[in-house]
Amino acid sequence: MPRSNPKLILVHEPEKACFDRLVADGHAPDRAAEISSYLAQSTDLAPDFDSLAVACDKRGLAFVPVELDAAANALAGADPNVTLVWTLTDGIAYFRGGAAPALARLNGLRTIGADDSLFALCQDKFRCGAVLGALGLPAPQAGLARRGEWLVEPPPSPAGWFVKPNRLGAKIGIWPDSRVSDLGHVLELSRRVFSHYRDDVVVQPYVAGSNVRASFLGLKPETGVEALGIFFVDSGGDFQTMADSMALYGETGQAAKDAGTYAEPELEPVGSSQPAADRKIRAIAQKLISGLGLRDVFSVDFRVEADDTVHLIEFEVCPGLPCFDFRDYCRRQWGLSLADAMAETAANRLFG
Template identity: 70%
Template sequence: MTPKTIGRPTLILVHESEAACRRRLAAAGFVEPCISEITSYLAQSTDMEPEFGMLERACAERGVAFRPIALDDAPASFQDCDPATTLVWTLTDGIAYFRGGAAPALARLYGLPTIGADDSVSALCQDKFRAGSVMRALGLPAPAAGLARGGEWIVPPPASASGYFVKPNRLGAKIGIWEDSRCASPAGALELSRRIHAHYRDDAIVQPYVDGRNVRASFLSVEPRAGMERLGICFVDSGSDFQTMADSMALYGETGTRAREEGSRSEPRLHAVCGVQPRADRAIRDIAARLIGGLGLADVFSMDLRVEADDIVHLIEFEVCPGLPCFDFRAYCLENWGLELAEAMAATAANRLIRDPSLSAGEAHRSMP
């Protein structure tokens, strides 16, 4: 066995590429355009790769080595790492179409400390129906939901005078797929579930439609003991009620890169919630703190919410591997930490590996209040 790499503190960034996922989907019998739609959820890997050089330099300035590792190479790479000087950061997640959720579990297998919540939470947040059930059990304002599989109810949804919102249960963390993802009746929801099953071979989560504006809450604990004062909470105004698959593909990954080069890319506008609805801002910070205490969210995460005009807050989803190179997370790093993305990531790693010896790297994910 190769001797373990001992010595210089090292940040390992594990990522699954769109190309690798595309090959696996094709081998499994998926066809276009579904392959491109599904793999677009790995856009953070595509968008991050050109910045590996910047991240390496930012880490080096702080005394940390940087190693980006493709997910398939992680098992062989991990067995050579020293837990005392290594920190693993998982860039891409997934338990169904994608496999990034295996990275935190592999790190635990080899005794390597990680940035972020533990592997059980990484798996939970990828199943919207189960995650919603747990959030409601914790008393959080997550909409009740039904679950359908190819036109058949597994769990019927609650009655809803406002209609329903229907989306794949395990495909990424979008707030919608098609323009007609909102429907009026359970029968319409079942029809959408048939389309979802035909396109993506997935169950459909069916939630009562909730009114309000879309909100993204982002968090990165650059300093290990950072609290909810560092949570960034913004309205995300795109000009539409919810984001569709087409909207997402126009912003990120290979399609987003082409749109940017052609000058056709238009990013949603971000507005701080605290300046408009301070009560809702405080409620969202309380929700995040309860997710930390109840589920063990740590270090880096995001939440998608809907906020009504009277400050009623609905927690739609949470993510433990948010899209770091996305426009909203970059804006968060600048606004809340005064750092570009690469600098914020490097500082986060250095603060755990070097600056705060009172926190062993293995305990860093449990350091938040």
């Protein structure tokens, strides 16, 4: 049997497919729209598919975008010798992208990114925090509440607490009152989150500082933490809410661009003003690579204080590739557009 042509399969879960499934499962349409908006990178990357096809073709491979619901059949028929699978979306609860790397492994296919166990872990913030703590990393301790009841009480915190859904996306807040000064209001928020999203809440001591995003793309297999792009992300607020997120990405973000009201947060290199914090973040990333198994493509969110204290908030195995910050990272670190950076990464894995 002749060998198939080399190809990169990009598995993605569309917002609409997720929205329809959530509504069918009984979620209110407004809530389903909010939840599915976390898949906006599938919407935002679609206009790049033609550029990705050209960039891949220049490097001797085909580009094949596959919607998640078609992934089982597409991956079952792929040639393991010449196929690489890149999963764009994760998820074990509202989103189901975590199934794609598992399907790739089932079919003996090589993948870009972490293995499927981390796709599951990163979407459960409470369990993830426990693992990060066991690795000795500076992640805030957490409590866990469900529908107004404590499952695990949070540690004391003179600065108050921060409340976020346990399994919903990767944002660090939903509403402006996600920073809380009394535990009674925490339980009220847990009731609100359960009512809106059917989720528990993680309750962490509030940590001060500026928001920092560290982005990584291993363009070559031997790429290390020297290639991290570490930037302050200043959106003008203390933390990002659901409304802030929806204003940046997907259909809402595009509408803002069309109306001339779209404004990206400012990005400033951490190393320019706080080199000690930059070094700490690279050391943490190395521990995540060696101790946890992050590889190929990921992002990590931090809070960095003025005295260079670094707090690890969470990591992503499926960073927002078409987002402004990752495109900026590809230009600064690799001198490439997003499409060329993705195609070069895939070619190096298949032919390197």
